[in-house]
Amino acid sequence: MESDTYRVFRQWISEPHGIILVTGPTGSGKSTTLYSALESINDKTKKIITVEDPVEYHLEGITQIQTHSEIGYTFARALRSILR
Numbered sequence: 001m002e003s004d005t006y007r008v009f010r011q012w013i014s015e016p017h018g019i020i021l022v023t024g025p026t027g028s029g030k031s032t033t034l035y036s037a038l039e040s041i042n043d044k045t046k047k048i049i050t051v052e053d054p055v056e057y058h059l060e061g062i063t064q065i066q067t068h069s070e071i072g073y074t075f076a077r078a079l080r081s082i083l084r
Contacts, residue, residue, distance in 0.1 A: 013037045051078040
């Protein structure tokens with residue numbers, strides 16, 4: 001990541017609210033970027049929950065939920081259960 005882009009991204013992930021979309025083709029570093037961002041904001045004072053398909057890396061202190069669409073546990077259903 002370019003230094004200016006990295007600086008802005010670090011600022012964004014430190015914000016208490018909002019959404020960041022990370023997009024790109026296969027192999028472009030989306031998962032690496034997102035897991036790195038999660039590790040950098042995981043300071044044990046936050047409750048971080050992810051919904052993934054599949055869970056690619058296990059992160060200490062973060063609740064990672066794997067979807068299982070074949071049994072009906074979709075992203076939507078996982079999000080509904082988290083927000084209860």
